[in-house]
Amino acid sequence: MSAMLLNKEKWSDFVGMLAGKNLWAPRESDEGLRFVPVAEGEVPTLDYNNTRVPPKEAVFPQTETLFKFKVGGKDLEEPRPDQDAVLLGVRPCDARAMHIIDELFSWDEDDPYYLKRREKTVLVGLACNEPGLNCFCTSVGGGPVSTEGLDLLMVDLGEKYLLEEVTEKGSALIDEVKELLEEADDNSSKQKDKLADEAAGKIKRSIETEGIPAGLPGLWEDELWQRVSASCIGCGTCTFLCPTCHCFDIQDETEGFEARRCRMWDSCMFREYTLHTSGHNPRPTRSERTRNRINHKYSYYVDKFEVIACVGCGRCINLCPVNIDILDILGQVKEEI
Ligand code: SF4
Numbered sequence: 654m655s656a657m658l659l660n661k662e663k664w665s666d667f668v669g670m671l672a673g674k675n676l677w678a679p680r681e682s683d684e685g686l687r688f689v690p691v692a693e694g695e696v697p698t699l700d701y702n703n704t705r706v707p708p709k710e711a712v713f714p715q716t717e718t719l720f721k722f723k724v725g726g727k728d729l730e731e732p733r734p735d736q737d738a739v740l741l742g743v744r745p746c747d748a749r750a751m752h753i754i755d756e757l758f759s760w761d762e763d764d765p766y767y768l769k770r771r772e773k774t775v776l777v778g779l780a781c782n783e784p785g786l787n788c789f790c791t792s793v794g795g796g797p798v799s800t801e802g803l804d805l806l807m808v809d810l811g812e813k814y815l816l817e818e819v820t821e822k823g824s825a826l827i828d829e830v831k832e833l834l835e836e837a838d839d840n841s842s843k844q845k846d847k848l849a850d851e852a853a854g855k856i857k858r859s860i861e862t863e864g865i866p867a868g869l870p871g872l873w874e875d876e877l878w879q880r881v882s883a884s885c886i887g888c889g890t891c892t893f894l895c896p897t898c899h900c901f902d903i904q905d906e907t908e909g910f911e912a913r914r915c916r917m918w919d920s921c922m923f924r925e926y927t928l929h930t931s932g933h934n935p936r937p938t939r940s941e942r943t944r945n946r947i948n949h950k951y952s953y954y955v956d957k958f959e960v961i962a963c964v965g966c967g968r969c970i971n972l973c974p975v976n977i978d979i980l981d982i983l984g985q986v987k988e989e990i
């Protein structure tokens with residue numbers, strides 16, 4: 654696969670050409686920086702670490718209608734997604750996260766809603782020249798220029814962007830905007846390698862994950878879970894805004910005789926998540942819920958899909974209102990093991 658260069662003077666033309674393809678990119682909103690549809694003439698914000706809400710929402714919406722029906726009727730109306738989309742400026746950790754949850758959505762049953770959107774979406778990544786304070790992607794199999802999950806990787810070389818094709822979907826997109834691009838030379842690829850080394854060197858936080866998946870089951874009854882969850886207020890931010898979290902609830906909503914079945918993001922950090930109709934709750938306290946959160950990412954998912962379901966984006970650390978830090982938890986897990 655080849656690489657091309659885009660002079661930043663042509664950036665608005667580039668965005669304009671993509672805008673007709675249902676373009677999503679980071680823009681400031683009332684809820685902070687997040688991926689939103691970009692209309693022609695609007696400028697995405699690429700000067701950022703990562704968005705508050707991960708771009709998974711473009712393929713796994715926070716709330717979506719699975720089907721509509723009429724009370725007493727016999728027919729279902731299924732609004733299956735069929736629109737092409739381009740996500741521009743996806744950080745490598747967030748693209749890896751989608752790649753990781755692809756496994757889940759195509760595991761025992763294919764999820765047609767998620768998989769159709771994934772198939773029709775082109776992921777254009779943006780390498781991280783300046784990783785954030787709490788990024789630790791390099792500890793969990795990723796990196797600031799990782800291409801896993803991406804179709805095209807953009808690297809900011811200063812006056813130009815290097816566009817590296819990763820998949821055929823990425824190549825097809827390049828073909829459509831070719832008139833704006835020039836061939837990349839050896840020098841730009843050397844510049845990219847240098848930036849990649851420098852960016853990896855700027856990542857200050859890390860965890861040695863070896864031994865954690867195998868060691869976690871032995872800590873089931875350990876007192877550490879009470880310790881690390883003592884200040885948790887159960888708000889669910891850590892899971893709601895995690896790019897690999899994928900739990901959802903399904904509810905029927907009715908209005909007169911019109912009804913729809915929807916699914917919406919849910920969080921295992923909420924008490925109601927495991928509350929049975931009988932009143933019994935197998936995870937009654939935040940300690941059990943924190944244990945589940947860590948085990949799910951660092952043990953169960955590894956058993957099932959052979960990959961850690963955490964990409965080290967740092968969101969759960971940056972956004973936890975009581976400063977609970979997954980790397981501190983994992984550090985304590987390591988010590989107990
Ligand atoms: S964000 Fe922090 S306080 Fe909120 S549920 Fe997660 S760990 Fe608990």
Ligand code: SF4
Nearest residue numbers: 895963964966967969
């Ligand atoms: S667990 Fe935290 S660091 Fe890991 S992917 Fe989720 S939000 Fe990012």
